[in-house]
Amino acid sequence: MATMNDVARLAGVSASTVSYALTGVRPVSEATRERVRVAMDQLGYRPNALARGLASNRTRILALLFPAIERGLGGTALEFVTAAAETAREHGCHLVLWPTGDDEVGETHELVHQGLVDGLVVMEVKLDDPRVDLLRSTATPFTLIGRTARPDGLPYCDIDFELTVRGALDHLSGLGHEHIALLSHSEASLAAGYGPTVRVQKAFEQQTSERGLPALVRHCDESADAGRAVAADLFRTHPEVTALVTMNDDATFGAVAEIVEGGRDVPGEVSVLSVVSSPRVGALSHPRLTTMAAPGAELGRLGVESVITRVEQGDSPVVRELIPCRLDAQATTGPAPGTHAHTPPGTP
Amino acid sequence: MATMNDVARLAGVSASTVSYALTGVRPVSEATRERVRVAMDQLGYRPNALARGLASNRTRILALLFPAIERGLGGTALEFVTAAAETAREHGCHLVLWPTGDDEVGETHELVHQGLVDGLVVMEVKLDDPRVDLLRSTATPFTLIGRTARPDGLPYCDIDFELTVRGALDHLSGLGHEHIALLSHSEASLAAGYGPTVRVQKAFEQQTSERGLPALVRHCDESADAGRAVAADLFRTHPEVTALVTMNDDATFGAVAEIVEGGRDVPGEVSVLSVVSSPRVGALSHPRLTTMAAPGAELGRLGVESVITRVEQGDSPVVRELIPCRLDAQATTGPAPGTHAHTPPGTP
């Protein structure tokens, strides 16, 4: 593997000149630059990232920190990652996904102090997240996807859960529903302080109360089976419910199956609206799910841009963005039973 | 950030001794090692990965190369990644996911010559993959997940598509089916030489022929809608078909929906078996899909282990592993119509 010295020798210049020709930090005459360029591709030279990083304290590598164990990269995370990687590339950076194991904090600590990355994007942020406390005390720029309970002064990009819930309730209220239940993530995720679980539940309880509706919340593990079980129990104990807001892709499928098998028509008797999901996932269901799509791509782009900005000028203002999910009305939501209904689509 | 020299000074030893205490490359007395240890965590010292890599030519970082644009990290890819990351960790390595953009080859080239990684695991290998040609000519160890058309001498881990198709046909034949169609990935993926598409199709055609069955193959884009359309067309032109082998998660959901809506009972009249999928995805369907689960975790583990072995001793024998998918019989496969059938499960 050719080194910079090889290039310098071949081009008949000094190593520092090669460096300047490469980085443009200092001016180099057109003629010299050309000679260097020729020498480089004659040797197939590639700068060694390690040496460069060591000398310049700048690697142009960003890490996307995510806990591998958890629910992992779900359907919506993919477009997040893709957008993030693309954005990084546009800025001449690399974005590596850095899965953390059981010892999240330790591994994060190591990553940061290893000097391997210029900055990081932190996924799956909990309301009380020890990684954040750690990062606060280091010099490495970072941005959260999600946010802690009190994200004062921290840069973050997150879903606007209040607006999302508002959108969901508006949609269902507009269809005449008055008994709306929330099918959320697991109790465990609530206990762990997983932001979406907590924030959606809070928004749901508050906004239903504002509208004078009862607030019925059920937690559910991340599986179709759990969805079935919870839905069965819910409609046994609360047969008056006519609409379900779900935030739990796997469980949603189970719930819909259970409702239909239990003899209730969807959306004739029960409407289902899956939030923080995506049309693509919704299309897998039959009838096709009405969803509110998580703004994965937007968050990925914003998150990376925010980090890069702070890497390049540490004093730049902190980015805080909240983006709501977009409604994609499909076949699982329709007028509440007894409403002056035009027949909803998808009814046999 | 404390350096090795700081530690050395505090411990009253030389820098090289600290290094030896840390790596164990040369013996260090118990007493000295302890002093170094104390100094280290007094200073919160973390070795700088860049400097270490530069000096030792060994970063303990492995890259998992995947084309971000493509179908991306599907449902089964998650457990693959998780297992791979975990395995790397067990060996004291880091596994970073390295998404490549449009210029796959260029980015791979850069990655390899940057010296940033010790080895790589290449995902989404095509039958004729320029990245592989590139990697062959470099010194960096790598292992393919998938394989090229003629993977002579290359280390790879892949799904055993022949055995998988055999398993699928055995299952369906055992249930009395004689008109079995294959619903595969898109034409585009076939044209691009995507291994699974090509190999499953070939195995399907060969094995149906061996069994004296007609070979009916349909390609289909990766979406529920495309699945619907293709299924509709298939059963219009070939009403005799009683079983569908699918390899296309999104399309499978659409196909099942279409079949049911078209008035055919699943599995009473048509059986559906989704291969290279997973029980988790199968559980989202109603009725629950019979699947053959891709051995994601096994492949991830094997792939990483193979690379690490070659990193540590370059002359180790080349690993080649083929693992079939596991059958998980659920509710979408049952006896062919007209067979001396006990009522299949899930029939109303």
Place this chain on the structure above:
DNA sequence: GGCATTCGTCGAAGCGCTTCGTCGAAGCGT
């Protein structure tokens, strides 16, 4: 025409670590 500028280039130092050659001190046998 002489002096201050500017431009382009060079050399050397250093980033934080590993590694190799070396050397003193201790342990062994005779």
Place this chain on the structure above:
DNA sequence: ACGCTTCGACGAAGCGCTTCGACGAATGCC
């Protein structure tokens, strides 16, 4: 008591690059 080995620790070189101070040549000005 002597040389021999073994053990543990040291110092210096070097990995491939960036960066800073410096310097010669070309340029500008009065």
